[in-house]
Amino acid sequence: MRYALGIDVGGTKIYSAIIDENGQIVSDIEKNPTPKSFDEIKQLFKSIIKKHEKDVDVIAFSTCGAVNNSNNHILGSTGNIAEGYPDMQFAELSAKPVFVENDANCAAWAEYKIGASKGTKVSVMLTLGTGVGGGIIIKNELLKGQNGAAGEMHFKMYSDKRRKCTCGGWDCFEIYASGKGLKITAEEISKNHDITTYDVIEGVQKGDSLMIEIFNKWQDDITNGIIGLSNIFDPDCVVLSKIQDNANKEIITTPIVVKKAVAGNYSGMIGAALLAFEKGIN
Amino acid sequence: MRYALGIDVGGTKIYSAIIDENGQIVSDIEKNPTPKSFDEIKQLFKSIIKKHEKDVDVIAFSTCGAVNNSNNHILGSTGNIAEGYPDMQFAELSAKPVFVENDANCAAWAEYKIGASKGTKVSVMLTLGTGVGGGIIIKNELLKGQNGAAGEMHFKMYSDKRRKCTCGGWDCFEIYASGKGLKITAEEISKNHDITTYDVIEGVQKGDSLMIEIFNKWQDDITNGIIGLSNIFDPDCVVLSKIQDNANKEIITTPIVVKKAVAGNYSGMIGAALLAFEKGIN
Structure with missing residues (x-):
């Protein structure tokens, strides 16, 4: 069984948890308010990742904003989050593989794999x-x-x-x-x-x-x-x-x-994890 | 080289010609006004097919109306053509394989294979x-x-x-x-x-x-x-x-x-032919 650290980044909250290949959340869910500045967001990401990266195969971000086809950076502005956030260098946050996808895409994938569709x-x-x-x-x-x-x-x-x-x-x-x-x-x-x-x-x-x-x-x-x-x-x-x-x-x-x-509030991080298993790491 | 008899069925005109695997028209182009009744349309199809079917590998229809995923019949009504037309049994028109696709889909495919896209x-x-x-x-x-x-x-x-x-x-x-x-x-x-x-x-x-x-x-x-x-x-x-x-x-x-x-007025039959080569016959 492979595991992902799923991190769902919204304008107001950041959820994180460890998710397995079946889309099951297998750890406590951590909830943090989304910090106001780029540097604080980056620090929060680093601290979440530091705690869990040894236990997982991939870091899977579900984020606001459109994400490029290589699943490693955000395209353009995002509106509801700190200025500069789209410039985040996700790959540099961990020595493990890092996978990034848009939150609605992640939610869609979660519903497709384990939910309504x-x-x-x-x-x-x-x-x-x-x-x-x-x-x-x-x-x-x-x-x-x-x-x-x-x-x-x-x-x-x-x-x-x-x-x-x-x-x-x-x-x-x-x-x-x-x-x-x-x-x-x-x-x-x-x-x-x-x-x-x-x-x-x-x-x-x-x-x-x-x-x-x-x-x-x-x-x-x-x-x-x-x-x-x-x-x-x-x-x-x-x-x-x-x-x-x-x-x-x-x-x-x-x-x-x-x-x-049906996947609920955690569909973002579940979908990100399942997509990362599918596309991001082999 | 394989050949298709392309037949483009619109509300006012029906075009037909023989098309090769490169999307080139290799025969004269026949133009007929679209008959007013189902029976007349069916007769016209039969007469066009009879003339050319021995020279081609597939009959490829580009038609008004949405077409099913098996590419053999029309889904629902079409508006600008004789009542009953959607019930046409295309496969029965020839002993050769018959392939049917929506005209805009055919035009899109022609542009994709040999045109603007x-x-x-x-x-x-x-x-x-x-x-x-x-x-x-x-x-x-x-x-x-x-x-x-x-x-x-x-x-x-x-x-x-x-x-x-x-x-x-x-x-x-x-x-x-x-x-x-x-x-x-x-x-x-x-x-x-x-x-x-x-x-x-x-x-x-x-x-x-x-x-x-x-x-x-x-x-x-x-x-x-x-x-x-x-x-x-x-x-x-x-x-x-x-x-x-x-x-x-x-x-x-x-x-x-x-x-x-760029494929012009004949993009329907060209696209139908190229799609038929791709999907319809092996």
Whole structure:
């Protein structure tokens, strides 16, 4: 049995644990808040790796940001993390092999190997969080594209410049389907700038009609994106992270199999580990 | 050297010719108007095949409509051709092997093997005609999806139900980027219901500012679609059929390599033949 040290790097938290070839977490899970500076992040990586590297065959990073096809550095900027982070020299962090992949790609791979899309030929995974990530698997291979940046969910929902997206473009799927998108939709419909996504979810649970309207609009946007992706990829299934049960109920009215992700919060590091075993070390 | 009888079936014309393994047309090209009924189409296929089947190794159809993964029948309806056409039993038309693929997929393959996207790792081809077709090639393989229907360009350009698409949905890329889309854009901007796409092209050539405005709006819609596809696939290049030079000039302002298709009107039958050699017969 081979082992990986999986490290999932998000904008707010960094998870780490030892993961085996079956995708099982075989150690305690360490959670750290993501430090604010490049140097602190690098120090944290070093300290996590130092503790575990003797016990593993590979260090497997699941990270925000698009990752190149050699799985060793980040392409371009990432938005929600310390400036300079994309310049991280991952290979220099350990004497053991280091493997890096985008977090949504890792989550997609985890679902494909041990979760909702197991056994499928073509699957599309959408991770809905502060932003939106995408991971596409075609015939047992992650779609990476020319440079490694494939799966970015920045296709337009409108063509008349309504919302500026975090990517610098206009009206991308991400700025409608993300948590940030839900907040903007809530502000637009309620005319209340202080409304939060928690207000919306709580309101839906209480049966508040305005909150249900907001929630349904957000769901419609997600559904519209899924319809487009389904027509492009003809996938066996679409996997959504963090979808509410009533959201899922809404979405499956379209003739597409939409499944809820099962690997949970640790899908990033599990997927990174499984990809590293598959691609990163021999 | 192996030979295929390539037959390209469109809504208005049916082209046929003998094509060799290099994608060269080695016979006269026969052009027929597409008959109006299923029986007449079937009779035409039979008469074309009867003339040439002894001289070829495979019959290779490039057809409107999505085609299944076994490359022998059409999935669902096709819109612009005789009712019942999707039920055609292609294999029964000849004693030789018969191979069938969607026309945009065939055009994409022709461009990949002998045209604009030769040597690329990931390419997206858009055929802009009465409708819009899409063909995506990833690492030497056509993206077919679960059922064979991948590459359908029915992702939304707006999410507020402006134009009904031929597919039954709303605001798909096809109903903006197609010739039909250009006509609707022209009608909307000029407030003239009788305006034709020829009026627009002619007006642009004469420098008419209203026609240029219409043309630019249509180009913007195409560009917006290409941006989304490029973010999803991270392709080496996007190939467009039938694009005007000034259109191309407009589109390359986005950071994507957009190339003009080179295989021309016969890319369907050439691509069908080359795919048949690759996949259909051994």
